[in-house]
Amino acid sequence: MMQMRDLAKSSGEWLKGAGPHSDVVISSRIRLARNLVQFPFLAQATRDQKQRVLDIIRERLVAVPESSKLTFVELTAADPVDRSLLVERHLISRELADGDWPRGVAFCETETISIMVNEEDHLRMQVLRSGLELADAWRQIDRVDDALEAELDFAFSAQLGYLTACPTNVGTGMRVSVMLHLPALVITREIEKVFQAVAKVNLAVRGLYGEGTQASGDFYQISNQRSLGKSELQIIENIESVVPRIVEYEKIARDRLMAENRASLEDRVWRALGQLRAARTISSEETMHLLSAVRMGVNIGLIKDLSIAAINQLFIHIQPAHLQELRGEVLDTDERNVERASYIRSRLNGSASESH
Amino acid sequence: MMQMRDLAKSSGEWLKGAGPHSDVVISSRIRLARNLVQFPFLAQATRDQKQRVLDIIRERLVAVPESSKLTFVELTAADPVDRSLLVERHLISRELADGDWPRGVAFCETETISIMVNEEDHLRMQVLRSGLELADAWRQIDRVDDALEAELDFAFSAQLGYLTACPTNVGTGMRVSVMLHLPALVITREIEKVFQAVAKVNLAVRGLYGEGTQASGDFYQISNQRSLGKSELQIIENIESVVPRIVEYEKIARDRLMAENRASLEDRVWRALGQLRAARTISSEETMHLLSAVRMGVNIGLIKDLSIAAINQLFIHIQPAHLQELRGEVLDTDERNVERASYIRSRLNGSASESH
Numbered sequence: 248m249m250q251m252r253d254l255a256k257s258s259g260e261w262l263k264g265a266g267p268h269s270d271v272v273i274s275s276r277i278r279l280a281r282n283l284v285q286f287p288f289l290a291q292a293t294r295d296q297k298q299r300v301l302d303i304i305r306e307r308l309v310a311v312p313e314s315s316k317l318t319f320v321e322l323t324a325a326d327p328v329d330r331s332l333l334v335e336r337h338l339i340s341r342e343l344a345d346g347d348w349p350r351g352v353a354f355c356e357t358e359t360i361s362i363m364v365n366e367e368d369h370l371r372m373q374v375l376r377s378g379l380e381l382a383d384a385w386r387q388i389d390r391v392d393d394a395l396e397a398e399l400d401f402a403f404s405a406q407l408g409y410l411t412a413c414p415t416n417v418g419t420g421m422r423v424s425v426m427l428h429l430p431a432l433v434i435t436r437e438i439e440k441v442f443q444a445v446a447k448v449n450l451a452v453r454g455l456y457g458e459g460t461q462a463s464g465d466f467y468q469i470s471n472q473r474s475l476g477k478s479e480l481q482i483i484e485n486i487e488s489v490v491p492r493i494v495e496y497e498k499i500a501r502d503r504l505m506a507e508n509r510a511s512l513e514d515r516v517w518r519a520l521g522q523l524r525a526a527r528t529i530s531s532e533e534t535m536h537l538l539s540a541v542r543m544g545v546n547i548g549l550i551k552d553l554s555i556a557a558i559n560q561l562f563i564h565i566q567p568a569h570l571q572e573l574r575g576e577v578l579d580t581d582e583r584n585v586e587r588a589s590y591i592r593s594r595l596n597g598s599a600s601e602s603h
Numbered sequence: 604m605m606q607m608r609d610l611a612k613s614s615g616e617w618l619k620g621a622g623p624h625s626d627v628v629i630s631s632r633i634r635l636a637r638n639l640v641q642f643p644f645l646a647q648a649t650r651d652q653k654q655r656v657l658d659i660i661r662e663r664l665v666a667v668p669e670s671s672k673l674t675f676v677e678l679t680a681a682d683p684v685d686r687s688l689l690v691e692r693h694l695i696s697r698e699l700a701d702g703d704w705p706r707g708v709a710f711c712e713t714e715t716i717s718i719m720v721n722e723e724d725h726l727r728m729q730v731l732r733s734g735l736e737l738a739d740a741w742r743q744i745d746r747v748d749d750a751l752e753a754e755l756d757f758a759f760s761a762q763l764g765y766l767t768a769c770p771t772n773v774g775t776g777m778r779v780s781v782m783l784h785l786p787a788l789v790i791t792r793e794i795e796k797v798f799q800a801v802a803k804v805n806l807a808v809r810g811l812y813g814e815g816t817q818a819s820g821d822f823y824q825i826s827n828q829r830s831l832g833k834s835e836l837q838i839i840e841n842i843e844s845v846v847p848r849i850v851e852y853e854k855i856a857r858d859r860l861m862a863e864n865r866a867s868l869e870d871r872v873w874r875a876l877g878q879l880r881a882a883r884t885i886s887s888e889e890t891m892h893l894l895s896a897v898r899m900g901v902n903i904g905l906i907k908d909l910s911i912a913a914i915n916q917l918f919i920h921i922q923p924a925h926l927q928e929l930r931g932e933v934l935d936t937d938e939r940n941v942e943r944a945s946y947i948r949s950r951l952n953g954s955a956s957e958s959h
Contacts, residue, residue, distance in 0.1 A: 581866075
C-alpha cells in the first residue's frame with residue numbers, strides 16, 4: 248500500500264495542468280452515488296451493518312479494472328492528519344474524513360479514480376481528470392460502475408433510477424463538477440454575471456472543497472443541480488456546452504485587463520510572486536490568493552520558467568495536512584504558517600524569471 | 604549654479620546615515636528665524652519691499668563662510684517641479700515653494716546649510732546634519748548667523764530677543780528638530796507613550812515634512828515648542844537629553860520584537876523588500892511604509908548588502924519631483940507610480956542578500 252508520506256510528496260494526474268482549456272479549467276470530476284439494496288441507507292444502518300457494507304464493497308473492488316493498483320485506506324484506522332491529507336487531495340470529502348463509523352476509500356496511483364465507502368451513500372465513485380475532460384471521465388467512471396454493478400446489487404427503481412440517501416441525487420446518482428480558475432472575472436467584477444447565467448441553466452457554483460465551502464483563490468466549481476429526469480450524457484452535455492463560454496469570458500477579461508490596465512495587472516502578478524518568495528509566515532488563505540495571481544501571470548505569459556503543473560501542485564501542498572505530512576510532525580497554526588512560507592520559498596525562489 | 608537635475612541625482616550629506624544614533628536618528632536640524640529691521644514683516648510688506656528684502660539678503664550672502672559654494676535659486680523663476688524638488692530635499696518649505704512673491708533659497712553643495720528668503724520671516728537659516736549632531740549643527744548655524752548679522756540689521760528687542768512674524772518664534776527664533784525612525788514603537792503601539800512623554804517636556808511631535816504633516820514611513824520629528832525664555836543651548840540640551848531615551852525605547856522594542864515575534868518581524872521585513880522589488884506601480888505613501896520596514900531590517904541585521912545611506916536616499920528619490928527630474932519629464936500620478944516602481948526595482952534588485 249502507498250504510504251501517506253509518498254502521497255503527500257506526489258501529485259495527482261489531475262494537477263498536471265493539461266487537457267482542454269487547462270489554462271482556466273483545473274479539473275473535471277464525475278461522481279456516482281450508489282447503495283447496496285440489501286442494507287438500509289447509512290442514516291438508518293447500525294454500526295455493524297456499516298461494517299458489513301464496508302467489508303463487502305472492499306472485497307468486490309477486485310472487479311474494478313486495474314484494481315491491483317488501488318490503495319485502500321480504512322479511515323477508522325487512519326490518523327487525523329492522514330485523513331485531512333486525503334481531503335486536501337480531493338480523494339475523500341471532509342464528511343468522510345470526520346466520521347466515526349466504519350468507512351474507507353480506495354484510490355488508484357494516478358488519483359484519477361477514488362471510491363468512497365460509507366460517505367453519504369454506501370458507495371461513491373469519483374473520476375477526477377485534468378482540464379475539461381468530461382467525455383473521457385465519463386467513459387472511465389462508467390467502466391468502474393459497470394464492473395462493480397456486475398458484483399454488487401445496487402438499489403434501483405425502474406421509475407426513478409438509482410436510489411440515494413439524499414433525494415437530490417436520485418436518478419443518475421451523478422454529479423459532474425468542473426473546477427475553474429477565474430481570477431480576471433473576479434478582478435473585473437463580472438463573476439456575478441457568470442453565476443446568474445449558470446443558475447439559469449440549472450447549474451450550481453460552489454467553492455474549492457465542494458458544497459458549502461467558500462471560493463478561495465478565485466477557484467469555482469460548476470456542477471449540475473439535478474440528477475433526475477435527464478440521462479448522464481445530457482447532464483454532461485449541458486456542462487460541456489456552458490464551460491467553454493465561461494472560459495471565453497475569462498479570457499476576454501484577461502485580454503481586456505492586459506490592454507487597459509497592464510501596469511496594474513503586472514503589478515498584481517509580480518507582487519504576488521514577490522510576497523510568496525519573501526514571506527516568513529503565511530496563511531493558506533493568503534497563499535491561495537497569491538498563487539491565484541501567479542497562476543494567471545503564467546497563463547498570460549508574464550511569468551516564464553514556472554509551470555502550471557508546479558503551481559497547481561503548490562495549491563495542494565501548502566494545505567495544512569500536506570505540510571505536516573511532508574514535515575513528518577504535527578504543527579500548530581503558527582508553526583504551519585512558518586513551515587508553509589519556508590516550503591513556498593524553497594519551491595519558488597530562483598525558478599521564475601521575467602518576460603522582459 | 605548647480606543644475607536641478609544634478610541635485611536630483613545626488614544625495615545630501617544628511618542622508619548618509621552616519622553620526623550618533625544614526626540607526627534611529629535620521630537627521631538633526633536647527634533653523635533660525637530673522638527679520639530685517641528696516642522692513643515690515645512679510646504679511647505687511649508690499650511686493651516691492653519683498654523684492655528689496657530678497658535683493659539685499661542675496662547680496663549679503665557673500666558674508667557667509669564658504670559662500671562661493673552656495674547655490675541661489677530665485678523661486679519666482681523656478682518651475683513647479685524644481686520647487687517641489689527643493690521641498691522634497693528639505694531645503695525649502697512647501698509654503699515657500701507655493702508662494703507667488705519674490706523669494707529664494709541659497710544652499711551649499713552638501714545641503715547642510717540652506718537659507719530661505721521671504722518664507723514666513725525675511726530670513727530663515729537652516730543647518731541639517733546626519734544623526735544626532737545638534738552641538739555641531741549649532742556651531743555651524745551660529746557662524747552663519749554671526750556672519751549675516753555683521754552685514755544685516757536684524758529686528759531685535761532687548762527684552763524679547765529676535766522679533767519674528769509669528770509670536771511662537773520670538774526670542775531665539777530657533778527651532779531644533781530631530782527626525783527619528785521609530786518603526787518598532789509603532790508596531791508595539793508604544794509610540795503614543797513617547798508622544799505623551801515628549802509633550803511633558805514641552806517638545807512637539809510632527810510628521811516628515813514639518814508642521815501639520817502626517818508621520819509617514821514611521822518617521823517623526825521631535826522639536827522644541829518654545830523659543831522664548833530659554834537660551835539656544837538650553838533648548839538644544841533639552842532635546843539632546845530626551846532623544847537618546849527615545850532611541851533607547853525604540854531599540855528595546857526592536858529587541859523585544861526579535862525575541863518574541865521573530866517570524867512575524869522577519870516576515871514584515873522580507874515581504875516589504877519583496878514588494879518593493881516586485882511592484883510595477885506604487886504610491887509614494889506605500890513606498891515610505893515598505894522602505895521603513897526594510898530600513899529596520901537592515902538596522903537589526905536581517906538584511907545584508909543594503910546600506911542605510913542607499914535606503915535613506917531612496918526615501919527622497921522616490922518622491923514625485925525627484926522622479927520627474929530624474930526622468931526629465933512631467934508625469935501624472937499613474938505615470939509616476941509606474942516610474943517609481945521601476946526606479947525602485949533598478950535600485951533594489953540583486954543588491955540585498957539574506958543573513959542566513
